[in-house]
Amino acid sequence: MECQECHQRPATLHFTQVINGNKTEVHVCEKCAYEKGYMSQNQDSFSLHNLLSGLFNFETYPMSESQTPNYSYSTQQGLKCEKCGLTYQEFTRIGKFGCAECYRTFGEKLNPIFRRVHSGNTRHDGKIPVRTGGNLQIRKQIDDKRQEMQRLIHEENFEEAAKVRDQIRSLQEQINSDISDDRDGDE
Amino acid sequence: MSLERVMNEAISPWMKEEGPDSDIVLSSRVRLARNFEDIPFPILADEEDLTRIIDYFQQEYAQQSFESYQDLELIRMKDLKDVEKRVLVEKHLISPHLSDHANYGGVLISENEQVSIMVNEEDHMRIQLYVPGYQLEKALNEASKLDDWLEENINYAFDEERGYLTSCPTNVGTGLRASVMMHLPALVMTQQMNRLVPAINQLGLVVRGIYGEGSEALGNIFQISNQITLGKSEKDIVEDLKSVVHQLIEHERTARDRIIGQTGVQLEDKIFRSYGVLSNSRIIESKEAAKCLSDLRLGIDLGYIKNVSKTILNELMILTQPGFLQQYAQKSLTPEERDVRRASLIRERLQLEN
Numbered sequence: 001m002e003c004q005e006c007h008q009r010p011a012t013l014h015f016t017q018v019i020n021g022n023k024t025e026v027h028v029c030e031k032c033a034y035e036k037g038y039m040s041q042n043q044d045s046f047s048l049h050n051l052l053s054g055l056f057n058f059e060t061y062p063m064s065e066s067q068t069p070n071y072s073y074s075t076q077q078g079l080k081c082e083k084c085g086l087t088y089q090e091f092t093r094i095g096k097f098g099c100a101e102c103y104r105t106f107g108e109k110l111n112p113i114f115r116r117v118h119s120g121n122t123r124h125d126g127k128i129p130v131r132t133g134g135n136l137q138i139r140k141q142i143d144d145k146r147q148e149m150q151r152l153i154h155e156e157n158f159e160e161a162a163k164v165r166d167q168i169r170s171l172q173e174q175i176n177s178d179i180s181d182d183r184d185g186d187e
Numbered sequence: 188m189s190l191e192r193v194m195n196e197a198i199s200p201w202m203k204e205e206g207p208d209s210d211i212v213l214s215s216r217v218r219l220a221r222n223f224e225d226i227p228f229p230i231l232a233d234e235e236d237l238t239r240i241i242d243y244f245q246q247e248y249a250q251q252s253f254e255s256y257q258d259l260e261l262i263r264m265k266d267l268k269d270v271e272k273r274v275l276v277e278k279h280l281i282s283p284h285l286s287d288h289a290n291y292g293g294v295l296i297s298e299n300e301q302v303s304i305m306v307n308e309e310d311h312m313r314i315q316l317y318v319p320g321y322q323l324e325k326a327l328n329e330a331s332k333l334d335d336w337l338e339e340n341i342n343y344a345f346d347e348e349r350g351y352l353t354s355c356p357t358n359v360g361t362g363l364r365a366s367v368m369m370h371l372p373a374l375v376m377t378q379q380m381n382r383l384v385p386a387i388n389q390l391g392l393v394v395r396g397i398y399g400e401g402s403e404a405l406g407n408i409f410q411i412s413n414q415i416t417l418g419k420s421e422k423d424i425v426e427d428l429k430s431v432v433h434q435l436i437e438h439e440r441t442a443r444d445r446i447i448g449q450t451g452v453q454l455e456d457k458i459f460r461s462y463g464v465l466s467n468s469r470i471i472e473s474k475e476a477a478k479c480l481s482d483l484r485l486g487i488d489l490g491y492i493k494n495v496s497k498t499i500l501n502e503l504m505i506l507t508q509p510g511f512l513q514q515y516a517q518k519s520l521t522p523e524e525r526d527v528r529r530a531s532l533i534r535e536r537l538q539l540e541n
Binding site: 006007008083084085086094095096097098099100103104110113114117118119120121122123124125126127128129130131132133134136 | 222224225226227228230231309331334335338341342343344345346347348349350351352353354355356357359360361363391415416417418419420421424472473474522
C-alpha cells in the first residue's frame with residue numbers, strides 16, 4: 001500500500017481517526033505522518049529514547065508520579081549529579097548523560113548498562129588523551145613494556161630484557177616524580 | 188572555501204579520487220565523539236555554555252588549516268535556510284540531529300570536505316573524516332591526528348575507567364564509529380543480503396541504508412559500522428569491522444561473477460535498460476532513479492558501459508535528493524515537480540559524459 005499523502009513511499013503507519021463520530025482511515029509513510037501532523041515530533045523522540053531506556057530500565061523502582069518522592073532514598077544513594085542536576089531516574093528515562101560528572105556519580109550502577117550495550121565490556125581499552133589522561137599513558141606504556149620483557153625473557157634474550165627493564169624503571173621514576181611534584185604544589 | 192560551492196556541488200572534492208576497492212566500497216569514514224571536561228553536554232548545557240563553545244570554535248579554528256585539511260570554515264546552523272541544512276545532510280557533512288535539533292550547533296568543514304567537525308551536536312564535538320574507497324586505517328589515523336591537534340588546546344572529558352565520556356552510553360570509551368559505504372548490487376540480486384544482515388548484526392556491527400538510521404538501502408548502498416565503542420582499542424574496532432567488510436567484498440565479487448556466468452545477456456539487458464531509463468525519462472521517482480543508477484554503476488564496473496565515469500552513482504545519488512533538487516531550483520518543489528526536475532537533471536548529467 002502506498003502512502004496516501006506523497007504516493008511515493010510505502011505506507012508504514014495506519015491510523016483510524018474518529019472525528020465527531022466519523023471514522024476515517026489514514027495510511028501514510030513515517031515522513032508524511034510528521035509533515036502532516038499525524039504524529040508529533042515528541043512521539044519520535046519517545047520511540048527512540050524508550051528503546052534505549054527500556055534497555056537500561058531493568059532496575060525499575062516502584063515510584064508512580066502521584067507518589068510523594070522518596071527523598072531519603074535519593075539522598076541515601078546520592079543518585080543525583082551534583083554538577084548538572086540529572087538524577088539516575090531521569091538518566092534511565094532519557095538514556096543520556098548530562099555531563100562528565102554523571103559517570104562518576106552513578107559509578108558502579110552503570111556497569112550492567114555498559115555490559116548490555118558494549119557486549120560485556122565496562123572498561124576503556126583505547127586511546128588516552130595527553131592532557132586529561134594523567135599518568136595513565138605512562139602506566140599503559142609500562143604494562144606494554146612488562147609484557148615485552150616477559151617475552152624477551154622467555155626467548156632467553158636477557159640482554160634486551162635488561163634494556164627494557166631499565167626503560168620500565170625510568171618510566172616508573174617519571175610517575176613518582178609527577179606525584180612528588182603534585183605534593184610540592186599542594187604545600 | 189565558499190559556502191556556495193559546498194551547496195552547489197553534489198560530490199565533495201575528495202570523492203573524485205579513486206580509492207582501493209572502489210568498485211565496491213565507495214567511501215570509509217571515522218567519527219570521534221568528544222566533549223569538554225567542565226561543561227555539561229549539549230542536552231543539559233544552557234544557552235550561555237553553548238554559545239561560548241561555538242564562539243570558541245569560531246575564534247580558534249575558523250580559517251585554520253591542519254595538514255591537508257585546509258581552511259576550515261565554520262557554518263552555524265542558525266544562519267542556514269532549511270534547504271541548505273538538508274543539502275549538508277545529503278552530503279553527509281552534518282547529521283539530521285544537528286540540522287533539526289541543535290539551535291546553537293555548527294560545523295567546521297575543510298576545503299576538500301574530507302573533514303567535518305560538528306559542534307554542539309549530541310556531544311560538544313563530533314570529528315568526522317572521510318576517505319575514498321576502502322581505507323579504514325587511513326581514516327582512523329587521520330582522524331586521530333586531528334583529535335590530537337584539537338586536544339592541544341582542549342581538555343577532553345575523560346575517565347580512566349570509562350574512557351572518553353559522551354552524552355549517550357552507546358558512544359562511551361573510544362567515542363569511535365567507523366563505517367564504510369558499500370555498493371552491493373549482486374548480493375541484493377542473488378538475495379544473499381537478507382541472510383547476511385542478521386549475521387553481521389550478531390558480530391556487533393550495524394547495517395544501515397545510505398542515509399543512516401532507519402533509512403532504506405537506496406541504490407543497493409549499505410552503510411556498515413561498529414556498534415561497540417567500549418572495551419576495545421580503536422585499532423581492534425577497525426580490525427573487526429575490516430574482517431567483515433573484507434568478506435562482503437569477496438562475496439560481492441563472487442556473486443557478480445556468478446551472475447555474469449548465469450545470466451549473461453540478461454544482466455547486460457537489465458543494465459542497458461536502466462541506462463535507457465536514466466537517459467530518456469521525463470519523470471523519475473527517487474527510488475527508481477536509485478535503482479537505475481545502481482545498475483548503471485554495476486554496468487560500468489563490469490565493463491558493459493564505457494565512457495561514463497564511476498563517480499556518477501555517488502554524484503547523482505546525492506544530486507537527486509530532495510534538498511539538492513530544491514537548492515538547484517532555488518525554490519521549494521512538490522514531490523511531482525521534483526520527479527520532473529530529477530529526470531531532467533539526470534539526462535543533462537549523462538549527456539555531459541558522452
